[in-house]
Amino acid sequence: MSRRGRPERPPGRGRRAWRWTTTPVRAGGRAVLVRPAQALGRRLNQVGPRGWDLVLWLVTAVLFIIGWPTVQLSHEVQGSLMPVVAAIGVAPLLLARLHPLLGWGLWTVGGVVVPLLFDRAPGYDFPWQVTAFLVLLALLFAVALRDGARAIAITWLVTAVLFVVLLPNELSAGWVFGVTAVMGVGLLVRWLVRSRRELAEQTELGELERARRAIAEERTRIARDLHDVVAHRMSMVVVQAQSAPYRLGGVEPEVSKEFASIADQAREALNEVRGMLGVLRSDGQLAEDVPQPGTDDVLEMLQRARAAGLDLSWEGTGDPSRCGASTAMVLYRILQESLANASRHAPGAPVTVDVDFGDQVLLLVRNGPSSRAPGPGRHSGQGIIGMQSRAASVGGGLTAEPTVDGGFEVRAHLPARAASDPAAADAAS
Template sequence: MRTGEGPAPTVGHVKQLWGEGVRATAGAARRLGRGRWDTVLVVAVTLILYAIAWPTLQVTHEVSPALMPLVSGFAVFPFLLVLTRPALGWAVAALAAILVPLVFDRLPGYDYPWQVVHILVMLALLLAVSIREEIRIVAVVYAATVLLFFAYAPGNDGWGWCVGLTALTAFGLMVRWLLISRRQLAQEEEVSELERARRAVLEEKTRIARDLHDIVAHHMSMVVVQAQSAPYRLPDVSDEVRAEFDSLGASAREALNEVRTMLGVLRSDGHTPESEPQPGADRIPELLESSRRAGVAVDEQIVGQPAAVSDAVGLTMYRILQESLANSARHAPGAPVTVRLAWGSGIVDVSVINGAGVGAPSVPTPPDRNGGNGLRGMSERAASVGGRFAAHPRGDGGFEVRATLPSM
């Protein structure tokens, strides 16, 4: 060992360094991932290399016995980072490769400045960097490794190491490109699986649409035909009855149109817009008039200046009113209904209030009983556009539905 160094560390110091090295190895193993076979393999190889480097250091360099475990660990332990941080591991190994020849003399008969184990660790880390790191980092690490071997390799061995390091880096890059190709192939296969799943869903939606058409659309069409032809088929039809048939036919046609729209959605693949527009705020007067024709006493109140709303908000307003009016007619027959649209600054309040029905409960069936989901559906529609929804019985035996929606 070179002169001018301080006193040799004590045996206690050596034991402390050994304990720290073991703890560092165990900690690195835990960080790399407990229970993984590749991690177990890296730790096992590191320990084997360390077991080789420590006793053979005394035949390659002039190192005091107390420093041998530390110097050997400095050369070998960077291999623990080969799976997670190979560039950092290579930097530590390269720093050790620079310091060892400067601090410690080689023994006679040994020409290389590093142990064979140290060289193997640097080569493994260079290969890992070529496979895992960015191309610019690969270029820096490759160039630095070549310069390091040119500077320290004995005789003309530097040229041979240059060829070998180039071949090793090229092999790592080929493995890297192979892994990238396999990853891209896996992604393409995943996309194909998703496309097959989407086609299966579309086929199922088409089947449902076909069944709905056979079950619902046919019968609704028959209702429309019967309602329109009843005044001509039945004798002595009064004007009031004729108006009822006209109202029934108009409601059935509207329901049939909405069923056809839903069937179009089920048959579509989700990538093309539907040609049938959804109802919006501009069709609310038609909805109220349709309820009046059906015998519901609807009183409309508009507060403030109506403003333009988005399609989503308009559809939500229409569906909430549609469901509320249907609930009023079903659960409170004969009761007056007040529809109130209050326009404010950036919001619109939609409320439907019905009185107590004649001989029927005014409170709608709760959503969790008898399959009813009207209130829940209205609440979800209001929440989907950023609004609030509330529904509750009134003290006079009626029921109130209120939604506050953004008007912009």
């Protein structure tokens, strides 16, 4: 025997020869069953309700087969009534899984009626058959395992009174103690099962919490990497654009104005990136808590685009105040993407923007054919798909297609207030 309580490996035998250990397994700081008991518990869990019902039927049948021919050893019963008396003592066992309290009640009625109707056999001191007594112990164990405290107390009290009344004086006290021990074991098993279940739930909650913590850490890492890769470089663009007129001598006013426009565009993009990074860094902050562009920012964006050199004209009709926050954000993003595509794919082409703020927000962005070659760069073709997804997110739609003269146009129709807007929700309610 080794120092840790494990058997020494028998000579000439492999690892499959030794399967047991006395060292307890610990989970969450609490000692649980040893390995053989854990294996037995897993096997019992695999039985299932139907399997347990089959076991109860088989045990009841065996007890009935034993009790039928031995009835006259305990009571003076006629031959025709022997199967009835045997069935009264063992049939309540069938209710041990689903309704143990009801099974105990039926057994108690039978346990009172049989001794009153039939005399005991000579030399037999018990009022019930041995098989019936075993069924009573099983039902008491099941009651302690499944029912409430009040039912357990009533069951124990009635059974104790029944033993005191029907058993001889020299046996009643011992058997009352035995019944108490059986129900105590049932309560202990119940506590162990509940403890194991609570331990499993706590373990699962701990795993979920660790998963949430890992997600939060990953979000923070992504935010940090994006800040290092994107925000720092954009900050350099802002600094270079702002300082270029001072670092370079003889800069004309038009060129200085162009540098200022570049700095403004880069600064706005930097602010948006920082807003998204703030959402990534704070796990409890909602995306709605970050300031989003609205209708007031649309005119400013159009002016900046024209100042950046885009041949742009626009016209707006209707009341922009009727536009909800979600629709305004989608409108801003679609217009932003459309202008970026026009400047990238059709440089030098005139661009017109028409916006109508009515019951629906109608947006039309059209650019003519380009007189110059498109700028360099790789284009994945995901811009139009992204605009369509944004429009669909508020219940609208978007089409983008070439025009007859070789240009391109984007048409979007959006609800004035999406269902997610607070005002729309209040109106619906």
